[in-house]
Amino acid sequence: MALLRTILLRLVTTAVTLLGVAVIVFVVIRVVPGNPIAMMLPPGATGEDIARLTALYGLDKSILQQFLIWGAGVLQGDFGTSITARQPVLAMVLARLPATLELSTFALLMAVLAGGAAALTGTRLRETKVEGGIDIAGGMALSVPDFLWGLVLILLFGVLVPVFHISGRVTPSLDLPFITNFYLFESLVRLRLDLTLDLVSHMFLPALSLAIPLAAIIAQLLKQSLKETMHLDYVTLARTQGYSEASVIWREALPNAVLPTLTLVGVQFTFLIGGTVIIERVFSYEGLGNMAIDAVINRDLPLIQGIVILFAVLFTGVNLVVDLMYATLNPRLRHG
């Protein structure tokens, strides 16, 4: 019952948040300098031409009128038409979403594996040079932004030792038999491992760029949490019962130490999705982030709105899932 109440409350706050985001984005992109009509004005355009194009794109109305028209459309599933691509915004955005989700999830998986491994190793070998090395590596990983990691990785594994693809999502010459845009997922489901390899080879470097800073955060927090847990009575009891140190960490300490890390991973995952904007650009990866940059450069107002709303849905959705997982996993909340 408490869980249901939490879900309902969160859904209401999510709806309010999304409305707020919609209003802010709608107004802000219309008041900042640079409008799409000015961008497409050809040499020699007259005032009449400007007025004609402005009316053609519905920008001659007041911001409130424009918002009401757009809002009414959104409620019916119509997010408008992209000015540059002349395609329905919703279809464009939904077509790109799977690419970004797969990249983000792959990066999250890498970060959790690498960060978790570092934390477990650091805890197992605490107060040794290995732990010191892990801390230093973590500091370095955190001090470099993800897009810079991207450029470094392109140089290392794209140019010096060219073992991975450095641009795109899939090799253009491959025929894709997919019916969804979740290429990686579908290639696995269809057991088309040749395509899986190609997709992973394209995704590896951008995902790694996103994963490195997050892995460092996870390693730091989980290691700290594990070290605190290692001093608790039940862990000591497990030791006296003859469990190995590795077994104590894995079976006893980790389940209790992982909760704060889980919350952090949820929050950081939303930042990671945000990070895809730049990383997708650097690796020419055809996701939502890459599309967002083009939309901003071209002042494609309907597309910007659609992308921002979708990002907001993603962020709030991820936070909701994390909260629910936390409530489910935490006995005090579960029974509260």
Add this chain to the structure above:
Amino acid sequence: MNLNRRSLLKLSAATLAMTAAGVPSFAQDITELVIAYNVTLPSWDPTVGPSAVNPTIQGLYQSVFDQYILQQPDLKPAPGLLTEWGWSEDKKQVWMTVREGVTWHDGSPFTAEDVAWSLARVANPETGSPIQFVWGTLANHRVEGNKVIADVASFDPTIFKWMYFLTGYVLPKTYYEKVGAEGFEAAPIGTGPYMVEKYERDAFVRLKANANYWGGKPEFETVTIKFVTDAAARVAEIESGSSHVTLEMPYEEYDRLKGGMNAYATPVSDIGMIFLNDIEVMTDPNVRKAAVAAIDKQAIIDRLLSGYGVKIDTLQTPEYDAFDASITTAYDPDAAVAALAASGYSVDNPVKFKIQTTKGFKPKDYEMIQAIVGLWRKVGIEAEIEVYEIAKHYELRAADQLAPAAFYNWGNSVGDPTTSTGFAMFGPSPHSVWDGEDLIGMIGPLWGEADEAKRIAGWKAVDKYIADNALVIPLLQYVQPVLAAKGVVVTPHASGALLPHLMKRA
């Protein structure tokens, strides 16, 4: 699942094997030409919307669609889908002869109907063509055999030049009417050298050679154009062998890599300039003349652009129809000091104004303005730099609200003076911020001048007047760097369009 050390090791090994197996191949034999392009392609309709007037993607359009008139690499026109064209004696009509034996990519015949329909479509204000104001000067398009005739609603001496400029493309009437705008975006066809085989928005387009192309089948059967918008990534693409051709990289990178590749650095129809808005201190001719005389353009090109640029003193480049080498403005800091002194300014009492610039939109744009501000400071000009986005520049320029000085790059791949000096300096144009009546008076009659020699002479006179009175500061003609693998020979196009059908095997 229980994760132990052994299973973790197995998983790691499997992952490594998977990724290693999926690495790109770097074969030297080029069976499929791969180009790392610097911009994406938002829309496949080359006649409508913002993409249609974006000069940087015209090369992509020209790979699939033909323009009415072909533009050669030196910007000169040549017979294309139209083999002949002209005005009637009284300039009341235009006539165009349509090439025969051409087919669309779907195999259907290309006809004069397609030309007439394409022209009428963009002349219709409801279509949304940004260039409707040009195409609307023709009306009542009709077909007579293999000729298209149209009435001249208002005489525009440049109408045929627009037929190889922005939005000047022929689209397939029957196919477009059948599939509609959305269907055309999904599966575009043209008469051009390449056919669209596969297109992933923001990612790549895969092209197949058009075996029936009227200009001869292109050398490369398959071409993949990857949209790689980050310059560093494009350099990595060419350096790693993932792409065979790329363009628009930093000149330092071009110099570093050119030794091991086929390298081309060609002047293109894109210039760097500083708009002067006739507001505040810019109404003082001494200030303007000093601002011009104090800039050592060649030094800026040599030191900031590694020598890749051509100094210009008018808004015409040497390839343009109205270029006049005799119109020059000298670098003369002493003259700048004297001009400023005549208005009461000096190094100790500098004239002050704002200069706006983009940062990173064009190679070393911000650095160039920094250098210019440094040169100005030495003669008694104190300019404050404001960085703005290109979108803001467009909006401010259209509203005539640019700062007294504003850096911009102007493209004019058609090479006509109307589309350089004309629109940049004619007060009523939304692209001009100079509103002087004297200049408006000089330019006005040239818009409709039917005598071509007189028209070009008129524009040269306008350029001379502008240079003498320092109404704008032309800086340089850009040089476009292109790098290609040793196996590929590129024919650079002065418009800046990178055209795969002009590429050959070495």
